[in-house]
Amino acid sequence: MIVDELILDRKTTKTKFGSDKKSERPIRSVAKAVSWRIIGTLDTLLISFLLTGEVAIAASIASIDFVTKMFLYFFHERLWNKINWGK
Numbered sequence: 514m515i516v517d518e519l520i521l522d523r524k525t526t527k528t529k530f531g532s533d534k535k536s537e538r539p540i541r542s543v544a545k546a547v548s549w550r551i552i553g554t555l556d557t558l559l560i561s562f563l564l565t566g567e568v569a570i571a572a573s574i575a576s577i578d579f580v581t582k583m584f585l586y587f588f589h590e591r592l593w594n595k596i597n598w599g600k
Contacts, residue, residue: 542590546583554579 557578561571 536594539591542587542594545590546586549586550579550583553582 554575558571558575561574562568565571
């Protein structure tokens with residue numbers, strides 16, 4: 514299904530997020546990425562602390578997790594924004 518949408522959608526005319534009401538602006542994706550990463554990082558911090566018992570190690574793990582997954586989420590969100598399936 515999703516692959517069909519990706520392949521079949523290439524034949525249609527592409528629109529930019531400014532003219533497409535179903536799409537979102539990149540800044541909204543950034544805001545969603547940051548808010549989700551704050552929640553995810555607090556979860557990682559707690560789990561890391563429970564496993565290691567060390568605040569410094571847990572904070573290091575959570576910091577790396579925050580940065581890498583925020584970028585991954587942003588690009589994941591932008592990719593899904595191009596897929597019409599389910600809209």
